Amino acid sequence: MLVSYKWLQSFVDLGNITPEELAEKITKSGIEVEGIEQKSTTMKNIVVGHVLEKETHPNADKLNKCLVDLGEGEPVQIICGAPNVAAGQKVVVAKPGARLPGNIKIKKSKIRGEESNGMICSLQELGFEGKVVPKDYAEGIYVLPSDAIAGSDALELLNLNDAILELGLTPNRADCMSMYGVAYETAAILGKSVQIPKSNYTSSNEKTSDYISVTVEATADNPLYTAKVIKNVKIGPSPLWLQTRLMNAGIRPHNNVVDITNFILLEYGQPLHAFDYDRFGSKEIVVRRAKVGEKLTTLDDVERELSSDHLVITNGSEPVALAGVMGGANSEVQNDTTTILLESAYFTGAVVRKASKDHGLRSEASSRYEKGIDPKRIHLAAERAAALIAELAGGEVLDGLVEFDQLVTEPISIAIELSKVNQFLGTELSLDDVASILQRLQFPYQLDGEKISVSIPTRRWDLQIAEDMYEEIARIYGYDNLPTTLPKGEQTAGGLTAYQKKRRIVREVLEGAGVNQAITYSLTSKEKVSQFALTKAEPVELAMPMSEEHGVLRLSLIPHLLDAVSYNRARKNENVSLFEIGSVFLSNGAGVLPKESEHLAGALTGLYINHPWQAQKVVVDFYTVKGILEQLFKKLQLDTMIRYEKAEYEGMHPGQTANILLNDQVVGYVGKIHPSVEKQYDVKNVYVFELMLDELLHTNVPPLAYTMIPRFPSMTRDIALIVENGTTAGELEEIIRTAGGKLLKEAKVFDVYEGDKVEAGKKSVAFTLTYFDPSRTLTDEEVGKAHEKILTALKDRARAELRQ
Template sequence: MLVSYKWLNEYVDLNGLSAEELAEKITRSGIEVESVEHKAASIKGVVVGHVLECEKHPNADKLNKCLVDLGDEAPVQIICGAKNVAKGQKVAVATVGAVLPGNFKIKKSKLRGEESNGMICSLQELGIEGKLIPKDFAEGIFVFPNDVEVGSDALALLNLDDKILELGLTPNRSDCLSMLGVAYEVAAILGTEVKLPAIEKATDSEAASDYISIKVDAPEENPLYVAKIIKNVKIGPSPLWVQTRLMSAGIRPHNNVVDITNYILLEYGQPLHAFDYNKLGSKEIVVRLAHEGEKITTLDDTERTLKASHLVITNGKDPIAMAGVMGGANSEVSDSTTTVLLESAYFNGQTVRNASKDHGLRSEASARFEKGVDPNRIHDAAERAAELMEKYASGDVLSGVVEVNTLRVEPAVIEITLSKINQTLGTTITSNEVLEIFNRLQFDVKLDDEIFTITIPTRRGDITIQEDLIEEVARLYGYDNLPTTLPSGETTPGGLTENQRKRRAAKRFLEGAGLNQAITYSLTSEEKSKNYAIEKRDPIRLAMPMSEERSHLRLSILPGLLDVVSYNLARKNDSVSIYEIGSVFLKTTDHDQDHDLDHEQPDEYEHLAGAITGLWHSQLWQGEKKAVDFYVAKGVVEGLFEKLGVSQHISYQTAQIDGMHPGRTAEIVLDNEVIGFIGQIHPQVQKELDLKETYVFELMTKPVFEFNVKPLQYMSIPRFPSITRDIALVVDSTVNAGTLKDIIETAGGSLLKEVSIFDLYEGEHMEQGKKSIAFSLKYFDPDRTLTDEEVVKAHEKVLKAVKEQTGAELRG
């Protein structure tokens, strides 16, 4: 709901509050004000000018040379390109030095040799959306009525100096879908009164009942229908203040009759519709449910096929409107209209919603009927609209109304005790304070021995139970004033579990390492569901799948991640690094689930997986590029294990896994338990998925997250020097470097502190079937300086152990 600050001030004394201060108070009372917009905040120097002369530019066919009176001593010459500019018009002029939206500054200039001292503006150039501008001025400058004063502030006349509050209403607060509804709310917040519009009813000698009769064949869908007749109307533009208020509320002006119905919709929250009486073709209105397949052409010139559940307004035979949704083109008010039939009615919200949804027509009117209108405003809205049509469309309002009224709406009456209010809110509010709050809300309230009996006005249809009343007390008492208390008794302090802490640490590490989190479907195809499963089981098929592509629960996360990589590569995103922590689902029974009458639930386990392809590192200025390889992926996984404190218990062993490269794949082992794998996707699979060289890993998180990590122990920085020895061992090609490293660490004893691999050689200078692996070994004792003899003794043990266990020889 868009609320005009200036308009609202006519109904409620805002006590000098600024729009921003008012917005803060409304928000604190429970209705969020999403924004406060001041359209003219960046505009200045725009006045009303009078075009004294207008002639074609001597050097340009599409320009006009205008002499414009700005209210100063002498008129000025302005060059204008608008097609509709003409002598005698009152127009908006941005003077020299003016600033328009977008910080567009107006300066003296020459256009094709002719001096221009300002700019005659269209409404778009003043910041008004094109869809809200009257059609007559949609493609040209705006022309003011002749009675405006030359030199006056054009922004004030166009209501651009107003501030618009945008309310973010929840569905239950339909009462604030009108200016009067917002006025009641603001009056309750500020503790002031609401000034309702004064309505004078017509006393014409002719009666509306002489012109029309009403019949309702669907009383459940339309329990109240009110019609008034206004004769001798003159169709024309509505007053400028009406047009600008409509535009500020997001409604496009059309003509005085239609604009008045829209104005009342905003003021009272009651949708109205104006029919051209002379186009009805009869003197009766019949409201009924549509016939299945019946046709109507609506105001948007679209022929629509109706259903039997749609409510229509007819002339006794043909539909002339879809009730509460849109009028028919066959009864539209036009420039030739002289007599108007004005409709004000109460339509069932669900009926209107169904029709609106079926035809894709959601309007300001249908939105209000769907949420519920105040039945006690239906007559007032009709009388107020008729009065305005008499005043601004020169109409003669016939006395009385014609109506069918089977509506029985009784105000809700709710009893509540003071103790109930205080007990729920945790407050010590007094009876007088509660009485004051209900009086500010203008609820009829009686107090008898701490029991409040409240009669809820029909405009507040959202209040039906005691808790609703308690909410009203709380928000007007002030949420900030409600006391805060801590739970008493035995409580468990909040915090993360160990698994949650480690999961977050894993995410932080992977994202810090350059991987982006992905979230893929748990459902996949039967073929993909079997791929890359760490634990092989039969896939689980859904009983009612959305499609075959989403028919089975996944056994591995990797197929989904590979789809993500393939999707990105197809869109020229060549370097992709992603990970996912999610669930896989393992079947718990051997029998066919399609015939499983027990519908046994699968086991659900959490896995962590990643996929990396393209460049891992790129410094184009230095000409450095680092493509992803096996060791990049392994480095990420090793870093993760280091972060989680399990790296000392992790080892890798070569593996053959379907869909993985036979020579670049390893299983990840945690204390003799295989928990996952890492490696390159098989080249054939890469080709099928249009992937480049892609490296992946997947592991079970439970063994890692639940691993009993020893408490962190700190060691003092060594005060004594270390001694380093490098060795190159020649072994059979089948011997793993990891095996050699384990042997070295075991044999080196307590003096050997670090072992690292720094070289691998296989070439022409190496015997067939052999390879050379170089290690760097660091020896030191934190309590003393080691002697050469001690280091040699430990080093010889290392060499002896590797030779005995693997046949390794020192490379000469």
Template sequence: MFVSYKWLAQYVDLSGVTPQELAEKITRAGIEVEGVETPASEMKNIVVGYVKEREQHPNADKLNKCLVDIGEDEPVQIICGAKNVDAGQYVAVAKTGAVLPGNFKIKRAKLRGEESNGMICSLQELGIESRLAPKEYAEGIFNFPNDVTPGEDALEALNRDDAILELSLTPNRSDALSMIGVAYEVAAILDRDVKLPEPNPAEADEKSADSISIRIDAPADNPLYIARVVKNVKIGPSPLWMQTYLMNAGVRPHNNVVDITNYVLMEYGQPLHAFDLDRLGSKEIVVRRAADGEKFVTLDDTERTLSSDQLVITDGKKPVALAGVMGGANSEVHEGTVNVLIESAYFDGQIVRTASKAHVLRSEASARFEKGVDPSRVQAACDRAAELMADLAGGTVLSGSVIAGDLSMEQKQVSITLEKLNTVLGTDLQMDSVEDIFRRLQFETETVGSEITVTVPTRRGDIAIPEDLTEEVARLYGYDHIPLTLPEGAVQPGSLSPYQLGRRIVRRYLEGTGFNQAITYSLTSSKRASEFALEQREPVALSMPMSEERAFLRQSLLPHLIEAAAYNNARQMASVALYETSSIYLNEGENVQPKEEERLAGVVTGMWHEHLWQGEKKAVDFFTVKGIVEGLAARIGLQDRLTFQKAAPAGFHPGRTAEVLLDSEPVGFIGQLHPSLAKEVDVKEAYLFELKLDVMLHAAREDLSYAAIPRYPSIGRDIALVVDSTVEAAALEAVIKHAGGSLLTSVRVFDVYEGQRMEEGKKSVAFALTYADPEKTLTDEEVTAVHEKVLIALKEQADAELRG
């Protein structure tokens, strides 16, 4: 919610409080102000100018030579390239020496031989976004109405000297989605009065009911519908003050009638809609559910296919608006509109959200209906709009409103005792202080003994239970004033659990190897939810997802990490190493809480290390990632229990992937991202790993033991074995270790060969074996005896022959 400081000052006295001070007070009272923007602070020397003459630049077809009165003794010559500049216009002029947003300084210059003393500005050059500028000024310069004077401050005329407070509202504080709602909040904080508009439009003798009737066929979705008729309006631009207030609030101006409905929306928080009465096609408004497959063209000229779970406003036959979301092109207010029907209604938030989500139409109106509007403002907002249309569009307001339906506006009553309030807050407040806080909030109260009963106004739909009253007292009393106390009794110093310590060791290890930690969403799409999952289950779907891309709980960390790597690759970061430790969610059945497991995942692309001055570089490969995982296992004490075996899970390269086993039980995968998937997400050759972190950190570990440095020399033997191409080196290594016994202290593969002079279907695998005895020096005969056992075992168990 963007709040204009100058607009807010119309409803509550802000004297003596700067915008920055006000932002601090609002934040301390519970509504976070994300920032205060003061557009004029980075601009100076911007004035109103009057274009007295315009002629074609003698040396440039696309430039104009303008003589502009800027309120000084003599007019100045300015060269302007805008197509819409012309004599007789009032424009914003940046004088010589002026500063525009981005510290852009205006200097005297010559353009194609003609002197230019300043610049005629567009709204965008004055810091207003293109999406907020009126369409007629989306390109070219801005023209002021005639009620300005050359030389006066253009920034003040455009309300660029305003301060804009950006409020970050939680869903329960829908009351602050309006200027009046914010005014109530600020008045309570400052202990000042609220000055509300008192709409009282002058009415003609003709009745609104003679022009329109209303019938509601879906009262649960639309309990109240109010309409007023304004005739003989003159469509044109709205006053500059209204346009600038709307732009400061993040709303684009259109014309006086549409701008009035948007102005009242921002003022009251009550969405309105203006229909061209003559284009409705009937004298009847019928509110009903849409028919499945019914077609309707909205204001954005898009044909929508409706369904029976959506609410429409009709002329008795065809839809003219999608209730609470967007009007129809067939009844749109346009330049030739003469008679206007103002709609002010209370729509059920769920029905509005259903339609808004189905058609991907998020609007200021739908956002407010979804969060809840104040039912007591439905009539007042309608009257306010009618009054403004009479004042600003020259319309004639017909007598009375046409009302259909009935909406209960009973105010809730909530009670709390002083003892409970003080117990929860840890304070020693007296009843008169509590009553004063509710007075500032403009809540009616009744006190009986130590119990206070509050009558909650309809604008505060978030207050329903005693705890809500406690929160109101706390934030207005001031969180800073709540006393700080230490717990009583023996206090145990905090420490990390073994699991937390293990997780921290894992993170430090990976960061030490060159990885950066990533934090990604737990929510994903149906397509990504099951990708790379170590355990394939039906993904857990959210009942009310934010979007289709965030509709399921993830079962793997890898999809989002791959997206992050692709994002970096696309921005010329070819070498990326990211890891994440976070939870995945496994479906345990319908109406059962999903199982949450912590996983460790990583993605690496590009060069692992590159030293150009030494002419040395190494690209990431399978063995880089395998080494990282082995180093991690050693760091957490699992180095002798982690093994790898060939695997080909979905999404991985079938020849460069391995399953990770802990004590022969699967705990993850490492490998290369399948090339087809890499191409799909536009990521370079990437290597991945995902491990069951909770299983690894909870695994039992033997106590740390130490061995003396060997005093006796070791003896090495190298063997090259010829085996079938399908035989894995790990299988041969296992045979060697088992046969070598205690004297065999090390086995290492140092060469694999397939090709020339090797029988087809065969390969050579070479191992380096190390024999040692900690108690003595081994003799050659002792080593030979053990070595022979190894060779015999290889022959019998793996059909391995020594290579000649």
């Protein structure tokens, strides 16, 4: 619902409260204000101009030279390309120095050799959406009324200096789908009164009953129907104030009569419909269910086939409107219309919703009928519309109205007690406090000691039980004023478990490394279920699967991550980095629930780093992914417990896959997808990992310990070892660490070489060894002894020789 601040001000005295302050108060009372639009804040120097002369541009057939009076002395020349510009018009002019929406600046310029001192504007250029601009001005400039004064503020004239509040209404607050309803809500919040406009007009001596009769056959769908007749109407454009009210509310102006019915819809929340009496086809209105196969061409010029589920307004023989949704083209108000048949009725929400859904027609009227309207406004809305038609279209309102009325509205009374109000809200409100709130809401009530009987107005049909009233009291009292207390009991206030904290660390590390979190289905196909599984098990099948692709519970997260990579690459997103934390399901046998185990998996491909300015590109490879995991293990304080060893898995590249071991137990793997599987998924060079997150995060680690910055220097030795091709760097590193003793602090591989300078079948692996004692400076002799032990162990256990 779009609410005009200036229009609301005509109902409620808003005083000095700003639109922003009002929006905050409304939001705090339970109706969210989703936004505030003030078009004029971005615009200036927009005035009314009077076009004195117009001639064709000498150098361009589609441009015009206009001499425009801006109310500042000498008229100025403006070049305009609008096809509808003409001498004598009052138009909107953006002067040099003006700003338009989109931060467009207007300045003096030359267009095809002719000077232009500003711009004559269309409504779209002033920030109105094209769908709300009157059709006559959809393709050109907007022409103002002839009484507009040259040089005056055009923004004020067009109501662009208004603030529009967008209310996000929940279904239970349909009462605020009207200015009337929003006024009552605002008045309750501010503690003010509501001023409702009066409907004054002089009736004709002729009676409405002489012109029309009303028969309702579908009484359950339409318990109340009223009709008025207004003669001698002159169809024309609405006054500017009415057009701008509608446009600010998102409705396109048409003509004075149709615009009045839309205006009342916004003001009262009561849909109305105006028929051309002379095109109606008879002197009787019959409301009934449509016959099967019956057809109606609606106002949007679409022929619609009806069914017995749809309620229609007929002239006794054929449908002229789809009740509560849209009128028919055969009785549409047109420029030559002189007599209006005005409908105001109560249609039940279910029958309107059915027709709206079946025909894909959701109108402003149907949305209100679906949620419910106030039955007490049906007559008031009709009288208000008749008064405006008499005033703005010169109409002569016939005496009385014709109606069918079987609507029974049971008064709703809700009984509440002060003690229960305070118990429910946790407050200490007095009886006077509650009475004051009910007065602000304008709910009549009666007191019996501490018992309160509240009469609910028909405009608030959402209130049915005592709990509804407790909520109303809380809203107006102010949610901010409700006391806050901590839960009481044996348990203290909750917090994250150690496992949950570690899981957050996992997300933070991976997201910090540039890997995006994905969420995929827990269900997969029989063909994919065993791919990449860390633990082999019988798949758990669903008794009633949605489809073959989602028939079993997954054993690995990687297949669906590969689907996501494939989906991205098919859309030219070549650089993809994804991870997922999710469950896999291991069978415990037939008839027993499977074991649910949390895993962490990832899939990376393309460029990991791309800095064109520095000419730096890093393609994802095995060591990129391994490096991310090592950073994760370090953050979890597991790095000293982790090692890698060569591994083979179905679907993984045999030469670029490694098991990840935690305390010598396999907890995952990392590696490259096998080329045959890459072809299956239509991907290239994808590296993946999968880890048993349960095992990692449940592992006990010692408390984090800090040490002083060392006072004594370390010593390093580099060694290059000649070993068999099958010997891994991990095996050599383990031997080095075991033999190095207390003095060896670090061993890092910095080079691996295979080539013509090394014997066939062998390779060179180079390490940097760091020796350190925090309590003293090491001597060459001490380091030499430790170094010799390492070399001896390497020779004995790995047949490694120093490379010369």
